[in-house]
Amino acid sequence: MTPARRVHVALGERGYDILIGRGLLDDAEGLCALVPGRHVLVLSDENVAPHYLLKLEAALAGKALRACVLPAGEREKNLGRFAELMSALASLGASRDATVIALGGGVVGDLAGFAAACWMRGVRFVQLPTTLLAMVDSAVGGKTAVDLPEGKNLVGAFHQPAAVLADLATLDTLPPRQLRAGLAEVVKYGAIADAGFFAWLETQAPALLAREPAALAEAVARSCGHKAGIVARDETEQGERMLLNFGHTFGHAIETAQAYGGLLHGEAVAVGMVLAARLSTRLGLAPGADATRLQALLSSFGLPVAVPAGLLPETLLSHMRLDKKAISGRLRLVLWRGVGRAEVFADVAPDAVLAVLVS
Template sequence: MREVKVELGERAYPIRIGAGLLQDGAALSALVTGQHVLIVTDGNVAPHYLAQVQQALAGKTTNAVILPPGEQEKTLARFGDILAALAALGASRDATVVALGGGVVGDLAGFAAACWMRGVRFVQLPTTLLAMVDSSVGGKTAVDLPSGKNLVGAFHQPAAVIADTRTLDTLPLRELRAGLAEVVKYGAIADAEFFAWLEGHAEALIARDPEALAEAIAVSCRQKAGVVARDETEQGERMLLNFGHTFGHAIETEQGYGGLLHGEAIAVGMVLAAKLSTQLGRAPAADADRLAALLVRLGLPIALPPGLGAPALLQRMRLDKKAVSGALRLILWRGLGQADVVRDVPDTEILSLLR
């Protein structure tokens, strides 16, 4: 097992990465300090792992919410369903909400935990690669609105993140590829050596080589844990983790959360951010080409889906959480491993790129 710690003083917590961790009933039970437990999962994950987690928590008063899968379910209505389940459980202030699933489940469960009785304990059991390396770490919780992604939410740190890499065995290949986009992001924004390592292990990662996946997850989590410890509420450095996300979220929203997967949209968004950096004279074209080539090897899209208009995408980008008074702040780069927050990029440059 590998362990990474998110250093947040009294709220510090571990990220444990390894095979078979969901089978360690004693360790899971130790994370639940009160009597009431609500497990939030979805219809894809529940048949594989819900009974296992429920057995680990035998002796507690538990209930489960099984949501339909998909980004389109990350809504205020589903958030309300989880709150209703907490009420039906009689959950008190020492209750624990357990998120068993991918990023949608984690975001919904975490937001409910942040709001129930003004904040209760929360444990992340991510079962997708994307959730393991990104959404389960750092305490960002949210729901989507038709007008934009993650616009309603709260910062609420988990008590622990338990990433059982065996759950990746049942992950559809498309979802695995989508998670690798977020792994590539860490190399792109801060670690050129890790990016080169990914270039050398692309096929092993797609083949689900256990050692390669565990290393990629651990490196990604170490990077994110360090950034979160230094900038928990995204006032500065943490914004760099959104490389490709302003473009990617606009794509997801414009498609009604029913087109590209999140990681796929982020792959396209990273390529757009790299190309814009080159267009603005900030970065070499060769690095943008390397990024695109690696994403293609990982089976990810690198071009805008058809039917998305440039003006509509730009309008979606203006609702990005990094924007200030409607003015965009983009995460661009100076090349591999060197990302920056950039203000005042002319609309004409962005529209030219999107067209």
């Protein structure tokens, strides 16, 4: 096991560490230390469980453990699956000192976290992310939720994990499409707050796509550092944390319109960031050259940069009105003034949004 990098999320007594390194899931003693109580529920999916579940169960031998393995995909992040987890915790006899462990990507983490937030009004929760997207985004910060047919992440809670272990070795088995989707969220941090990081990414596409360990470790650590700082300053998304949704209002609308069966989350966010940048240019907020630069960077990672065929602009706009950042149906969007300078803008004109959706 290589020495792990450590990023701290400073939330006082509820603060926690993000450990980033290779071989963290091979440290049985470290894994067992994450579960101080007797009862543990592990949630994973059918893609991840065959690789890592037996190793985790062996590390937690002696605990009263139950594992739930779901089919993979965003469609599983629903109220029905949440109810199944509640029943699983009940049948386990899980007490207030129980731990829920998420072993997988963003869907598993969001669902497991929401279950932990609700069981007995909140129990311990540990994130073991196995996708790049989860490592740099969804596993950090305590946002937990399930989707409704009407929109993504509409039912949820803020519930911080006790720890996040990002074992970079799990990325060795990650499908290329999933790796690229995670890189969209990495790009986001440069786009919203760090022009230097953005420029570094422009030089690192070949290394990151080739999964070079040093490049991946740097990308994950810098991304987590940005998110940890933002979460510490604005845990419940009252201000600065909204910037992390750059591209997401457009992206979530695309995912919802495709009934969570089309673009992956990161792919939809890539398209959404391009649309947000174009809208910023249209509104006179940012130079068009920066939008072009963003599109080129995303394209270098093999990510989509255009709205999928067959999606009506009016349909996408209606989904955007239901976004959590909207106020009384008025659009509130994260836009930018160029690379590294994102801001939240209230009451964005729907006609301007439609214009970029049809262009």
